[in-house]
Amino acid sequence: MPLPQTEIPGRLQTQLAERGIRMTGPRRAILSVIETASKHLDASQILRKARNVDASVDRSTVYRTLDLLKRQGLIDELDLMHLNGEGHYYERKLGRDHIHMACLRCGKITEFVSKTFEALKKQLERDCQFHIVVARLEVGGYCSACRH
Amino acid sequence: MPLPQTEIPGRLQTQLAERGIRMTGPRRAILSVIETASKHLDASQILRKARNVDASVDRSTVYRTLDLLKRQGLIDELDLMHLNGEGHYYERKLGRDHIHMACLRCGKITEFVSKTFEALKKQLERDCQFHIVVARLEVGGYCSACRH
DNA sequence: TTCGTAGTTGCGACTCAGTTGCAACAAGGA
DNA sequence: TCCTTGTTGCAACTGAGTCGCAACTACGAA
Structure with a gap:
């Protein structure tokens, strides 16, 4: 989204x-x-x-x-x-945390909001008893236009 | 074992x-x-x-x-x-990707492997048609010993 | 409107991580 | 042992970010 x-x-x-x-x-x-x-x-x-x-x-x-x-x-x-x-x-x-995806070929940055990401953070807080202040997910790879 | x-x-x-x-x-x-x-x-x-x-x-x-x-x-x-x-x-x-959680108070780094993280990466690849090469998730917050 | 002051600015000098060009050196195959 | 090619230490450099300071200014109070 x-x-x-x-x-x-x-x-x-x-x-x-x-x-x-x-x-x-x-x-x-x-x-x-x-x-x-x-x-x-x-x-x-x-x-x-x-x-x-x-x-x-x-x-x-x-x-x-x-x-x-x-x-x-x-x-x-x-x-x-x-x-x-x-x-x-x-x-x-x-307001919302989002994921950054950087294309290693064309350099485009795509942002993405995901319920699964929210669930992952909840899981971390619960399983590790860790109070999250900030969570950054950065992904590198190839976007749909550049993938091979 | x-x-x-x-x-x-x-x-x-x-x-x-x-x-x-x-x-x-x-x-x-x-x-x-x-x-x-x-x-x-x-x-x-x-x-x-x-x-x-x-x-x-x-x-x-x-x-x-x-x-x-x-x-x-x-x-x-x-x-x-x-x-x-x-x-x-x-x-x-x-072998496995893992999450790094850094405690902002004591500085301890905790590593965590999660199926949800793997699911999130699959979701990204599918929903964004993005071929992931590397994914880094870094979390800052307070560990169980330091939380307040 | 003017005034006072605490917060802000530009400047220049500095630190620190990382890079580069180069001449000397050494790993390891012939 | 020799030769080639990759590797090293060095010193000089770059670029991001920081800091101390004197000059300046936003803005609330008078």
């Missing part, structure tokens, strides 16, 4: 305001990049796009803002290690 | 020899470290331990050997991002 992607633009700004967090020019630029992203971006891609909005944005401000959003639980950090071996990618956190 | 978890020391050496790959002093040192490790090690820990065997081993040789073992499919690379935010860890690849 595909994810519903539509969100009100400016939602992240609102969420930060609700928490009494200061809004600044660089922050607005970075948030708008994250909100309007059509794919997963890493820190340097976010920096480059944010500079189209506000040319003075600094690398360290991007990292600090990503930190802030992580601490506030508004974005998730992914590895997508299968894709190009390295790098952290960021995405808006929507 | 105890589980047959023990491995003959030198097994990695044998596997490389079977593939006609040259054996050298530094390589032997690094392989023995990986084979006798009681927990997941990162590259710098492997370097430190390998130097106890052969003091001249270089950082770059460790990375090159880890690359070799990855390419040969003899080790897996993990992120364990939940544990300390960074770093790649390595482990012998045994």
